[in-house]
Amino acid sequence: MSESETNSTPEGVVVEPSENSYTDIVQFIDHAGEIVKETDNEKKSFLSTISKREDFLTKGFDYSVISILGPQSSGKSTLLNLLFNTRFAIMEARTGRKQTTQGVWMGIGGESTGPETFLILDVEGTDGRERGEDEKAFERKTSLFSLALSSVLIINMWSHDVGRYNAANLSLLKTVFELNLQLFQKKRNHKILIFFIIRDQDNVTPLSELRRVLLEDIEKIWKELSKPSEFANSRETDYFDFDFTALPHKNYSPDQFKTQVDILRQRFLDPSLNDFIPKKKYRNEDVPADGLYQYSFNVWETIKSNRDLDLPSQKEMLALYRCDEFLESSFNQFTSEIKSTRESIEKGRLVNNFGDSSKKILDDAIKRYDEPSSRYHPETVAKKRQVLNDRILTDLKYLFDKQIEKLYEKTIEFYNSLVQEAVKPVNGGKSSSSSLKRSGATNQNGGNIVIIPQFNIWAEGTKKKSIEYFEQTAKQSIVPGSDWTFVEELNVLDEKMTKEISQLRENQLEKLSSLMKENTFQKLNPILLKITDQASDNMWQKIRAAYNDEAATNEKEYQSRLTNDFAIGESECEEYLNKFKEGVLENLKSKISDRAEFIPMKMRKRFEEHFNMDDKKLPRKWKKQDDIATIFQEARLNAEKLIDLFSYLRIDEQDSKTSYFSLLPNGEHEENTNTNEIEQDKVIIAYKQCMTMCENFRHDTKNDYMQALSEQARLTSAGGIPGYVLVLLCVLGLNEFIAIITNPLLLLLVILLGGFGFVLFKLGLTGPFIDYSSQVLVHIINKIKDIVLHVENISHHAVSNNNSNSTNGNKEKRE
Numbered sequence: 001m002s003e004s005e006t007n008s009t010p011e012g013v014v015v016e017p018s019e020n021s022y023t024d025i026v027q028f029i030d031h032a033g034e035i036v037k038e039t040d041n042e043k044k045s046f047l048s049t050i051s052k053r054e055d056f057l058t059k060g061f062d063y064s065v066i067s068i069l070g071p072q073s074s075g076k077s078t079l080l081n082l083l084f085n086t087r088f089a090i091m092e093a094r095t096g097r098k099q100t101t102q103g104v105w106m107g108i109g110g111e112s113t114g115p116e117t118f119l120i121l122d123v124e125g126t127d128g129r130e131r132g133e134d135e136k137a138f139e140r141k142t143s144l145f146s147l148a149l150s151s152v153l154i155i156n157m158w159s160h161d162v163g164r165y166n167a168a169n170l171s172l173l174k175t176v177f178e179l180n181l182q183l184f185q186k187k188r189n190h191k192i193l194i195f196f197i198i199r200d201q202d203n204v205t206p207l208s209e210l211r212r213v214l215l216e217d218i219e220k221i222w223k224e225l226s227k228p229s230e231f232a233n234s235r236e237t238d239y240f241d242f243d244f245t246a247l248p249h250k251n252y253s254p255d256q257f258k259t260q261v262d263i264l265r266q267r268f269l270d271p272s273l274n275d276f277i278p279k280k281k282y283r284n285e286d287v288p289a290d291g292l293y294q295y296s297f298n299v300w301e302t303i304k305s306n307r308d309l310d311l312p313s314q315k316e317m318l319a320l321y322r323c324d325e326f327l328e329s330s331f332n333q334f335t336s337e338i339k340s341t342r343e344s345i346e347k348g349r350l351v352n353n354f355g356d357s358s359k360k361i362l363d364d365a366i367k368r369y370d371e372p373s374s375r376y377h378p379e380t381v382a383k384k385r386q387v388l389n390d391r392i393l394t395d396l397k398y399l400f401d402k403q404i405e406k407l408y409e410k411t412i413e414f415y416n417s418l419v420q421e422a423v424k425p426v427n428g429g430k431s432s433s434s435s436l437k438r439s440g441a442t443n444q445n446g447g448n449i450v451i452i453p454q455f456n457i458w459a460e461g462t463k464k465k466s467i468e469y470f471e472q473t474a475k476q477s478i479v480p481g482s483d484w485t486f487v488e489e490l491n492v493l494d495e496k497m498t499k500e501i502s503q504l505r506e507n508q509l510e511k512l513s514s515l516m517k518e519n520t521f522q523k524l525n526p527i528l529l530k531i532t533d534q535a536s537d538n539m540w541q542k543i544r545a546a547y548n549d550e551a552a553t554n555e556k557e558y559q560s561r562l563t564n565d566f567a568i569g570e571s572e573c574e575e576y577l578n579k580f581k582e583g584v585l586e587n588l589k590s591k592i593s594d595r596a597e598f599i600p601m602k603m604r605k606r607f608e609e610h611f612n613m614d615d616k617k618l619p620r621k622w623k624k625q626d627d628i629a630t631i632f633q634e635a636r637l638n639a640e641k642l643i644d645l646f647s648y649l650r651i652d653e654q655d656s657k658t659s660y661f662s663l664l665p666n667g668e669h670e671e672n673t674n675t676n677e678i679e680q681d682k683v684i685i686a687y688k689q690c691m692t693m694c695e696n697f698r699h700d701t702k703n704d705y706m707q708a709l710s711e712q713a714r715l716t717s718a719g720g721i722p723g724y725v726l727v728l729l730c731v732l733g734l735n736e737f738i739a740i741i742t743n744p745l746l747l748l749l750v751i752l753l754g755g756f757g758f759v760l761f762k763l764g765l766t767g768p769f770i771d772y773s774s775q776v777l778v779h780i781i782n783k784i785k786d787i788v789l790h791v792e793n794i795s796h797h798a799v800s801n802n803n804s805n806s807t808n809g810n811k812e813k814r815e
């Protein structure tokens with residue numbers, strides 16, 4: 001555009017706009033008929049120019065498209081520049097009359113043309129020498145293009161061409177009429193003003209005369225036009241208004257020229273004038289300013305490719321195109337507005353009032369779309385609005401689904417927190433409320449058990465609270481007006497909560513049962529310990545009394561909590577109680593079983609009490625007349641009673657006399673297998689174990705018996721020696737006595753032995769020494785006995801072998 005910017009000053013031009021009031025002009029269609037594209041620094045496109053003109057784009061329908069057609073170098077650009085402050089290129093007169101405007105140029109008025117907004121089309125002049133053969137075809141195309149876009153079509157002509165029917169101008173007019181019929185066959189919604197500007201008017205022919213002649217020619221051209229049958233009777237005035245003006249010679253009468261141009265300009269700019277030219281009625285009311293570029297583009301592309309130009313569908317296409325643009329732009333804005341919400345939701349956070357905030361964003365997006373699209377084809381606008389609405393709602397629905405998903409998780413978390421709050425022991429294992437205190441207890445593992453009081457009421461309230469939390473937030477997440485629902489998720493949640501609560505209830509009931517069992521044994525344990533320690537014959541009677549007392553108290557408490565806290569019905573409660581009783585008995589059995597581990601020790605103790613102590617509970621000294629065997633057997637059987645005592649659970653009254661490890665008259669034991677008396681699940685120590693215990697005990701006590709016997713034997717032998725035996729000993733031993741005192745060696749040995757005996761006597765160790773010596777002696781004797789027996793056995797065996805060998809030898813000989 002450098003040529004337009006360096007607008008050469010034509011001779012005699014007297015009206016020159018100030019530098020900063022010029023409007024942008026740009027080539028839209030180039031000489032080759034192509035729409036001009038932006039090239040770096042070289043060329044600007046109409047698109048980029050118009051995109052910057054916000055003042056024009058926001059005009060809606062409030063603008064006029066004015067085109068100028070006419071012969072080449074007939075001062076068209078000059079006139080447009082003067083009228084609209086444009087800078088269309090003007091031919092340099094000195095270089096000769098050659099084509100300056102090539103293709104179609106556009107200039108946007110608006111800043112310097114007062115309240116009126118214009119889009120000016122400076123069209124390549126007709127009859128140019130430069131184009132040659134293609135002239136007509138190109139002229140038809142540019143004319144059709146101007147006709148499709150314009151509200152005012154200026155036909156610039158020399159005054160001397162008026163009345164020359166075959167002059168170029170009138171053939172141009174014919175072309176325009178023909179194209180008009182072709183173009184507006186389908187729909188015609190407004191007239192176009194054809195404005196004749198007659199240049200170089202002389203002082204002789206008045207405008208009225210020029211006008212008359214031109215109107216005659218127009219009528220004639222219209223009549224001669226071959227029209228489709230439906231337009232046969234139509235008149236040119238059905239489609240066009242005609243107006244005329246004349247300008248004096250620019251060079252010969254510059255002042256008058258300037259005056260007339262000024263007047264003419266006012267007629268373009270001042271809507272209050274009666275002869276105001278670009279009246280609203282001529283405007284193209286279907287193409288808003290912001291869609292003009294696309295419309296021009298589509299129209300020219302259609303014309304260029306010699307396709308039929310169907311303006312209504314062009315306008316529909318334009319609407320589609322533009323609405324798509326508005327839709328995209330609005331959707332993009334929506335995307336950035338929803339970005340932070342999207343990020344929050346995708347990071348797993350819940351967004352408060354998602355529904356309302358989204359609705360506002362949606363409404364804003366629709367509003368953003370509605371505002372510019374409202375000037376376009378209504379059906380297309382509505383269709384695209386629906387598309388935008390659906391697209392946004394689809395996007396929001398995705399976020400809504402995510403939000404509900406998260407809400408579901410949060411509700412479960414919320415529920416869990418309520419459970420934690422209810423079961424959380426505070427202050428070292430005590431519950432937060434006084435009512436809970438009675439439910440808190442420390443179990444054996446050191447953990448705390450909290451039984452939720454009034455469980456049924458609590459569970460109902462907790463579920464309600466959780467569901468309400470979900471419902472409330474979910475409702476706030478629905479975009480008003482949408483058909484979104486969360487019923488399915490709510491049902492799943494409801495099911496899940498019911499299951500969770502049922503599990504928790506089971507868990508709580510188990511805990512309650514354990515707690516009650518622990519309570520029972522907390523008091524029962526020390527009593528049991530004492531009773532089993534005593535292990536008296538009436539042990540089970542005492543256990544039964546203590547057990548019944550404690551169990552009954554706790555059973556009662558358990559029953560009351562089952563019915564009050566868990567709303568358990570009578571029959572179910574019975575089941576729980578039976579299970580509880582079974583559990584307690586099992587526990588009791590296991591405790592007795594634990595105590596049974598000490599039976600061997602107890603048996604030993606009891607045996608010793610009977611066998612090693614006398615009636616005064618003093619260590620027994622065996623006497624000659626004591627029946628050790630009987631005492632030993634009694635003591636043993638008395639101790640063995642303990643095995644039977646601990647081997648069978650005798651909590652039921654009916655079992656009080658039952659014996660499991662039964663004693664036979666011969667002092668042996670057998671298992672009681674009478675099924676009428678014995679229930680296997682009441683057996684605490686299995687028979688085999690009882691037997692092992694008994695055998696071990698008997699083995700252990702064997703030595704006691706032997707020792708008792710040997711002690712008795714020793715005491716018997718240590719009894720008084722008769723006097724005559726002593727006299728006899730002195731008489732018979734006198735010789736030996738003399739032999740000893742006369743033999744110093746023997747005397748020394750006697751003195752040593754005597755000293756040793758004296759020391760033992762003085763230390764009181766004579767008894768133990770004798771015991772020990774006698775034991776050693778007995779042991780040595782036993783050993784000798786064994787060896788002798790063994791030798792006897794061997795010799796006997798050898799003899800019998802020899803006999804058998806000789807027998808066999810004899811047999812063989814006989815054979």
Ligand SMILES: Nc1nc2c(ncn2[C@@H]2O[C@H](COP(=O)(O)OP(=O)(O)OP(=O)(O)O)[C@@H](O)[C@H]2O)c(=O)[nH]1
Binds near residue numbers: 098
């Ligand atoms: N005789 C006469 N010459 C004029 C008038 N107005 C402008 N000119 C001159 O005519 C020549 C061509 O002017 P342009 O404005 O370039 O004419 P155009 O019709 O735009 O030319 P193209 O764009 O090439 O078709 C220039 O030298 C102008 O000074 C006029 O009213 N009368």
